[in-house]
Amino acid sequence: MPAVKIENLNLYYGEFHALKDIHMSIEDKSITAFIGPSGCGKSTLLRTLNRMNDMIRGVRISGKVVIGGSNIYDPNINVELLRKNVGMVFQQPNPFPKSIYDNVAYGPRIHGITRKAELDEIVEKSLRSAALWDEVKDYLKKSAYGLSGGQQQRLCIARALAVNPQILLMDEPTSALDPISTLKIEELIQQSKNDYTIVIVTHNMQQAARVSNQTAFFLNGEVVEFSDTVKLFSNPQDQRTEDYITGRFG
Amino acid sequence: MAHTLHSPPSEPQGDSFARWKKRQTRNDKIMKWVFICSAVFVSAIIFSIVIFVGSQGLQTFKDVSPITFFFSTEWTPSSDKFGAFSFLFSTLALTLLAVVFAVPLALSGAVFMAKMAPNWMRDILRPATDLFVGIPSVVYGLIGLTTIVPFLGKTFGGTGYGLLPAGIILAIMILPTILSISEDAIRTLPVSLEAASLALGATRWQTIWRVLLPAAGPGIVTGVILGIGRAIGETMAVFMVIGNSPQMPRSLLDSTTVLTTAIAKDMPHTFYGTAWNNSLYLMAFVLLLVSLLLILIIRIVARKSEQR
């Protein structure tokens, strides 16, 4: 069963038709990349998968997004549980003004875990998964703001992983980082493939090619082409895809 | 030809332009000194106040011992008894009362306006609360006198004067200050903080309580301290509802006096140079020092938050 099934999805920001009739199936435990020029809707689609678009006033959505067997836009859905299950890492690292420990422990705490031993275990496990544990294990009580940009982003990844999501959404996670941090995070993503379903929005085509199994090319709110990464980059079916990949626009 | 700052003498306007330019430069220097002097003058004022009020007040200790002044509750100027403890106590009690009433309401209001109120409501509420900062104290006092005091008298018996009506009126007076500063502090938090919390599956309340309020902490604390400062220094509104007997309050509805009202009440009856008059200056000096201390605390809080 696919991790995410999107059917007939349309999204309007007021009068603006931002997502047009999206159909897509995302495989379980795979890495999918969304690419396309600025403003084409890839981040918007990403945000529909954990209903973060609810935060924006004037947004209208029609269609279905089925995750774990249910349409997440059903009114009876528990949004908080959805977001626990579908984690998100943002473009700009956004740790809380708290200690490193409290940042990672935030998620488990709000979902009811209060025993210190349990929290300690989760914090260590998450920081290890984010390849940050060795660097911060002696400084867990220090403010997260003392970390470098790349470390902060890995902290945000650890924070997202701490609630044990099945799906991880990443919105241009490395575009604000230096090349070394970028590489470290890409390694992370590839190592996580067997544990999570990952959807990553990226401006960087090489990154998509390096990291993902499948790639979707967006243009003007539509999915122009969606196929295996290798195939999309070496033998694109649509002329627009080819134009974008070869740099004729975007 | 080399470029110079003065126009070459061969140009027709050369001389008068050079003179005009010289005048501008001279004016510039003069004005700069005018501005510096203004700044120094303003700065000197607070020092003068501290020195003059302080020196006048400290003369009290020629006739009254500090222990008596600060710890005795007997205030009978006609018998040379100058014990201001009840004023100090009531000031503290009243401020506490006002803060207890105002802060929870102001904070909830701030959260409401920053995060939950529809835009049209915010657009009305915000200017309205700002407006209320400008309403004169005597007007607040009058409302307290004509509505709250009679109501309390009817409900609880007695005269209705005391710490309670004063606390209620003060709370209403400091509410806009705390609310507007806290609301600004919450509203200017980066949206990414809220997004991060919601994306982890937090409810709105969890986000507010665990992320937003702590993050806005320094701003909120500043607002509360400013509110406290205003409460401590308020004279006229309190004067009209507190009863003004120079005694320790035995209950929330017992007539008493605070530092500010003690000064206001006795000042017209004293003569310059007497112990009575000096003791009023001493009370003013205490108020002054407390206000300065609060400003210092605000600066420390601000500096600590910048270091985070």
Added chain:
Amino acid sequence: MNSKLTDRIATVLFWSSGILIVFILVWFLYRILGDGIPHLTWDFITGKPEEIVAGGGVGPQLFNSFYILFLSLLFSLPVGFGAGIYLAVYAQKNRFTDWIRVSVEALSSVPSIVFALFGALLFVKWFDLKISILSGALTLSLLNLPVLVRVTEEALRAVPSSYFQASLALGSSRWQAIRKVLLPAALPSLITGVTLVAGRALGESAILIFTSGLSVSRYFPDFNPMVMGETLAVHLWYVQATSVVPDAKQIAQGSAALLVIVVLIFNLLIAIPSRLLEKKLSGKK
């Protein structure tokens, strides 16, 4: 789920507090204006006060309020602007500037009763100005100063630095740039700030009781600054505290309503057009 329930309760509580605040504000205005407006007859607003019989007016007090305000602004505006300009334009990051800033902040925290005592000491006693309009105005200007300094500095700082630098790049002196570019650009904010200061000063009572007194001159209007000048706010307090006229309560309520209306007028009529002016000057539609 527990957290969902807490969320709902919290939402209800927050909405309640918002509504409660609105209610308090509305009730307040309703009481003041409702009780007082009926008494605002022309006779009341312009008539002379009575000591013993009913029917007194507040004309002289109203006049004194504005006269003292005008005088205090006369003293405090130049100094306040000057200090504000210094902080916004000339000040470097050094201890001198820090010192100035701390002093201004400290001055703004001084309770009004302390200003009253200081004014009584300095102006009434030592300068021997006695209890007079002049003493009151001078003391009031001390109250205005820190706010004016802050308002000026903020207004000037809000002007994009590119304006100032463009002027300098064309060869002007700093004073020229301030006078011709910075001040005009900051004018709307300055006006708003001064208006707020004025509104606050109009309502001031503690200071003026002890420096400008409780009586009004026999002549109306009297421009002599050396006579005692009770203002409207002070009169309100006096009337409900010690007056023996039978309609004291009504006079107090009328004065209160009048004061609030004046403050409202200052805030709405002057601050709003200046905001519109600001929009027009900055080119927005």
